[in-house]
Every structure is written in structure tokens, then in C-alpha cells.
Amino acid sequence: MTSVGTRAARKEDPRLLRGLGRFGDDFSASGQCWARVVRSPVAHGRLHSVGVREAAGAPGVVAVATAADLPPGLLIPVRLPLQGIDLGAFLQPVLAADVVRYVGEPVAVVVADDPYAAEDAAELVDIDIDEEPAVLDAAAAAQPGSPRLFPAGNVAADFTLGYGDVDDAFRRAVRIVETEIEIGRHTAVPLEPRALLADVDRRTGEISIFGMTKVPAFNRGVLASLLGVDETLIHVPAVDAGGGFGVRGEFYPEDFLVPWLARSLGRPVKWAEDRAEHLVAVNHSRQQSHRIAAAFDADGVITALRDDVLHDNGAYCRTHGITVPELTVAMLPGPYRVPAYSGRIRVVLTNKTPCGTYRAPGRFEGTAAREQLLDVAAAELGIDRIELRRRNLLRPGELPHRRAITTLDTDMVLDAGDYPGLLDAAVGEAARLGYPGAVDAGRRDGRLRGLGVAMFLEKSGLGPQETADVLVSSGGAVRVLSGGTSLGQGVETVLAQIAADALGVDLDAVSVVCGDTDLQPFGMGSWASRTTVVAGNAVHAAAQAVRERVTELAARMLEVAEDDLAVSGGTVSVRGDPAASVTLAEVARAAGPASKYLRPGEPAGLSARRRFDVAHMTYPYGVHIAVVDVDTGTGLVRVLRYLVAYEVGRAVNPTLVEGQLRGGAAQGIGGALLEEFAYDEAGQPQATTFIDYRMPTAAEVPPIDVLVTQQSPAPGNPLGVRGAGEGGISAAGAVLASAVRDALGLAGSVGRLPLTAARVQALAAGSTDIQPAPPLHHASPHQPATWQAARTEGSR
């Protein structure tokens, strides 16, 4: 029975459907008290004093702590130092001591017997701040005369990635096309807010922390170093997590405060943020402005690409350091043949919530900029926009393609694939599903209907390693201990499928524990679409090693040669003599400590630990196509059709791959059209509820069509898998910008995402002088005749 490649039911489903999942706030310990973080009410200022007397005397209060009570000099370190850039001058303290730099910055923490009392007492903490001007605009903040957030200034990093003689190529260009686009500030907003329970064992000093997800082994190390204890005194067990998408599970101030309080008080301490806190405390993302230009030759072939990016990182550099800006400029050339490239990015600090990664970091932003540029270029060059892309995409024979760029500390080698082939397949699929017809029909009815197309390159499978243990119990149950973590994607199921096949057992026999730091201390966690690739191949290797050991022991038991044995369905049998067999449970018992089958010196137990190490990422790719209606009266953009085409290498579970793509697209629709963290001129956040932070509901998300291809297995790993976590969102901003631009018949770029009602109304008002309402055949750069041709080519 082969499990990999099937639509196996998820192992996680029964417990989650029965309400038996255990999320952070579902853990409690007897005698626990509750922490409430007191946050800065102003965006920028000198912290004069934090008065705690009244709060400390309030009913039920156990303790109140400010920066003065903490060990001195605590700064949260960068998890991913990149490009040799030192961000030490811009790190966030656990509690602000002298200066507050954003609304929501932790300045104190109150602990009480119950959460209501803690919240009441938190309001009694008297914060005295001498307000200073809030720096909110990245361009202004980057100017020398701007008020400073830090003695070192507001520009945390200014670097350029690229290769080739870009200036020369622009000098020689036949046509130069340039445009600008801003990406709005938004973020992941998983449905489960953050929550932690720190339980301390007073006999040993060991702390167990429930609710730390994503990178538990790394966070354990950070916490051990900040607390000054050995890492073996910290245990992070596996828990269920209500979505991650990049933000959950990074090391935040609360990840120090809660365990520190538990240790200091000798009591379990629990903390659960509310949504208003979450929206100002958890990493924001995405906010950038791009000025991007391409040089073309006479045939519409790109000879150089240049981008100048301002990245608004909010008030501090957090654990992600410059990950998002680095990925933005590293991935910007995408799947195209770009002979010379220069991507400059300035990482600017402002008095807003600090930023980190959100699903497809840097790619959502960069893809939007590059693909808008190509749409504008297609119009200016008079070339159909799909044809322009086809001309410039790297062809299969040009892969592997090495770019003289490093990203995430790896050399960039686009490994394999057929980019033009997938573009044609996507266009064909959209045609088959009636997208072009829907556009024509809508326009005949007088609607402002647009079609968007965007191509993207993804990256996944970041190393350097992942470790897995596979163990077989004396009852024949197979247990996988993975360092990949489960944030709700279905990782347990995928890893179980891989283990089942590699070991030769049924899927039902396999259970998976993800990210328990005692059970798997060498895990690197789940991010960067790495888990199926890196953790999956580690599980594959460990399960294969167990299978070899099973064969070895079974050969001794059955007194036959190993080559004569076959493992299937949890049974080892002699080829040609199925009656001569032993079960996996029998083999596991034969590996028991007093077994006669063990040779002197052989350790007892049936298990293996294996490490999968990988030097390069793998680069999946895809296409988004969307049809939208724009109502210039209301400014509303309605997404009518949406296709994600994606090359995944090999789908371990196609249903889960499709689910990742659909869910990603839904989030992307939010980021492209609805969600934005706005601030007023004083730096007060304007979106601190789900009324103001507008996530898409079922009313805004259409059924998402999905075309998953498995034409190009990843050459860099035995399973051939490419990550699936981010391809659903990578080009969402790009494709909806493309579609709205098409609907409105804009000559230039849409200028800014999200395309909120106000933005669309402004664009529509502006567009009337550029072009009248666009019947497809005149105004759109996309000609139906070409579409027809593409459809024929792409149809299968």
C-alpha cells in the first residue's frame, strides 16, 4: 500500500473536530496565576516613570514587574543573521526601559490570581511618558533630518543584491519602462491569538512551556541564554496551534516574561493575549514602496532589471532581522531571464509595530512590483502581456540557473522546471474554466471586468538540516519524532504518509509528534515551506533505516538471508513463502533488551535517528489568474474567479497541497484588497479590532480553482518534493493588481495595495482622463485573439 500521493484523511482531524485539540490557552496548571502585559499608549517618547504601587495593591494581584525588575540588558536576538549585517543597535528589549517606540510596546507586566483581576490591575499602572514626534513615513524617516528612534539612526540596513552591469544595460536599452508601487502594511492574523503557560517544577527548576510553536528548539536556546540556565531545564512540548503563517512562534517579549515570571514566583503563569493586543504586538509585515524599472531590447526582451525599495520595518528589528527585505530583492527577478540586476533596499525603522515574515515574505511584495511592471511594459511595448512573459521566462534548457545572489545564506540556484510550460498550462486551464468568456460577457453587460495574470517564483526547503527519529513499539506502533512543527497545515499526516511508505506499514500504524524539544532536540521548526521537504526527507531516511534494521532482525528470526525478505503492511515475509513471516511487533520485541536476537554490543530497541541536510533551496513556481469586477461607485473589487497553478514536484497529499494553495489565495485576497494597518498622525493604530482590520469572509473569497502539476520533481531531495505553503499567496497582490488595472484600463500601475474602496475610487477617477471605460478589444493590453491562441496551445 502506497500512501504518498494519496488523499489520505488527515490524522489531525478527529481530535480537532471533536474539540479535543489542545491549543496554548487550553493548558492549565493547578495554582496558576495570570499575566497581563501593560503596553505603551503612545508611539514615541521618553519613558519617565512606570508607577506600579496602585496596581500592586489591587485585589488578587501577585506581582507587577517593569524593566527595572528584569535582568539588565535583555534584548531579543535575531534568529536569522544575513548578509553580514549587524542589527545589534536596533533590537527590541523585553520591556521598554527608557524609550517607547510604538503603541503596544510592553512596558510592564501584572500577575494576578485570575485574568480579569490582572486586566483590571494593568489599567492602574501609571505610565508617564514625555511624548516625542512619531516617525511614521519610511521615506521621511530615512532622511538625515528626521527625528531619530535610535542613536544609530532610523536606517537599520541599506544593501543591494545583484549582478551584471545594470547601468550599461539601461544606457543601451531600446525601451525603459519604470513604475512605482506601494504594498500596504498587513499581516498573518492567525485565528488563535498567542497564549503561553509556563509551569515550573520547583524540585528541579525545570520549566515546561506550552504554546511555544514554530521554532521551539531555537526558542528554548534563546530563553536558556536569557535566563542563564542550561537548555535541558526548558521543555517545550508539542501543542496544537491555530495557524502560524510566519508570525506565531517567533520569540517575542512575552516568551521571556512568562517563563521568567513562573521561575521568579515559583508558580505556573499563564498568559493569553486578546485580539486588540495581537493586532499591535505580533509582527506586522509587507509595508514597502518600490520604484522598479526594466530595460528592454527591440524584441521586448529584458536586458536589465532595477528596483529601489523602501522597507518600513516598524520600531525594531525582531527575530527575522532583514529576512523580508533580503528575500524581497533576492527573489525579485523571479522566473525570468534577467542578464543584469540590481535590487537596493533600505530597511527603515518607524514608530509602528515591528515587522517580520508573513507567508511568502518578500515574494508577495516583489512579485506585485515586478508583475505590475511587466503589465505596464506590455502596454507600452505593444506586446501581449502573456507573450511578453513567455519571451522572458527562463526555458527548461536554461535550468539549473545560477544567480550571483545569496539568500538566506544559500547560493541561489533555480533547480529545475518548465516555467513557460506552466504558464501555458495555466492559461489553458483558465480558458477551459471559462475565464476569458466571463470577461467578455461581463464587459458586454457593461461591467468593468478585468483579467489579471501573474507569474511567480517561490523558494522552499531551506536547510541546513532537519532531524527525525522513528521508533517502533513492542506493540508494533510506529512513532515519528520530528523537529518540524505543526501549525495546522497537516504536517502530522504528511510525515506519517512518508514514514508509512518508507517503513512498509499502514498509515494507521504511524503517529507523529512534532516539535517536542525533549523528544526531538535537534528540530529547526516549520517555516519557509521547509517542513515537507526537509523534515519529510529526514523522516524518510529514518524510516528507511528502521526498515533496514527490521530486515536485519527478521532475517535472524526467520533464519533466511536479508535479500529474501519483503516488508509490507507491517509484516516481514520471505519472498515466495508468505507463511514464513514475522510482524513488526515481533521484530520490535526481538530488539528488546533481553532478546536472544541481539548481538553483543548491539543497543536494544527498534529505532533510528537520521539527519537530512541540504545546502540549497528548491524553487517551486506558479501562475495566478483572476477575474474581477470593479464598481467605481462603491470602489468595491469583487473577485469572481481565481486560479492558482503550481508546480509542487511531488504532492505527498494532493488534498493538503490544494488546501494550502486555496487558503493562501484567500489570505492574499485579503492583503491585496482589504487588510491594512493604518495609523493616525500621532502613530495611534487604527485597526485594532476585526471591524477595522478586514479579513476576508466566505463572501469575499470565491471558490479557488487549483491546477497542481507534478512535472518537475525537485532534484535536491530523494522524495522530489517542493514546498506548498506559500504558492497560494505569492502572486495574489500581483494578480489582483493586474486584474484591477485591466478592468480600469489603466496605463500605469495601480500604485498601491491594498486596493481598498477609496483607492479604487481614486484610480477610477484618474483613469477617466487616461482611457474611457474599456471594452476589451480596444483598451485592454490583453487582446482576445492572443488569448485564444494561448488557450489552444495550453489546452491538454
Place this chain on the structure above:
Amino acid sequence: MKDIRQIRLRVNGTEHELAVETRRTLADMLRHDLGYTGTHLGCEHGICGACTVLVDSAPVRSCLVFGVQADGCDVRTVEGLADGEELSDLQQAFSDHHGLQCGFCTPGFLMLAEAYLAERQAAGAGEPTEAEIRELAASNLCRCTGYQGIVDAVLATARARLRSGEGRGAGRGARGSRDAAGGP
């Protein structure tokens, strides 16, 4: 001084009697006082719907209701849907249609849909349209699935219950067909 009242209520058929502070929400009371942690809090201001439970058969956002308001009421939570390990038809349909990923919003969607389907059945309504189910699903937020699996699961359950023609308002025992599984 805490204002504490003694209340009685039934949760998933079990009688509970407890002292609860008057300002304590029903959600906190269910989760932390009675241990029904399947009811989740996603926003605590009545938008996301993850905390939806049934109070006397009506779907209620338990973050917006005080625990004392449930005095004398019959409350159903997600823990009451399955029959032991046997998933209800609606729960099974969510799994079959990949209507959940992280599972955090799922209890709210299940309880919302359960109330909706029961109400339609009581009214003798026919098969709902996809648009009707989508409008229902738009009451709550999900950040993982893109909603299609949720809509498909509720629609499939509505159809199956109509076909079976018997009362399954309790949502017990009727397993959905695995044939319904899968994507396009």
C-alpha cells in the same frame, strides 16, 4: 469585591452547578471553569465566531454572553457533537471536504452549521443553495481554508440529511460517505 452568583446549567447533557463571577463570559466559564476547551476565543468581540455555542438550540457568541446568563439553560458545545469517537455526519463531512486546517475556528463553524441545519429541518425547508451556505459561512472567520471546504461540507451534510429523511438534528451517528471526499 467580586459579585458571585450560583447558577445551574446543562452542558452537552451534563448538569453543572457552580459559583461564577457575574462579569465572567460564558466562553471563559465553559473553558476554564467547566473544562470545555473545545470552544475557542479568536477575537473576544463577537466577529470571528470561533466561540459559537448553542444556548437552548440558538447559536450564540459565547464571548459576548455572561456565564450567569446561561443559568437554567441547555448549552451545547463542540464536545457534544460526536458519539464517543464516532464523528457526527457534519464533523465527518468537514474532514472529507478538507474544511479545516488548524482547527481553531472549526468548533465555531460546526456549531453555527449545526444550528442552521437543525433550524431548516425544523422548518421543513428544502435543500439550501451554495449561496445560502456561503452567506451562513460568512458569519465566521477562518484564516486557513479559503472557506470552500467549509461550504462544501455544510452543503453535503444538508443534502445527506434531506436524503436520509430522518431527524439528525442531534448530529449523531450518521457518518458521511468518504466517496464525497476530495477536491476537483
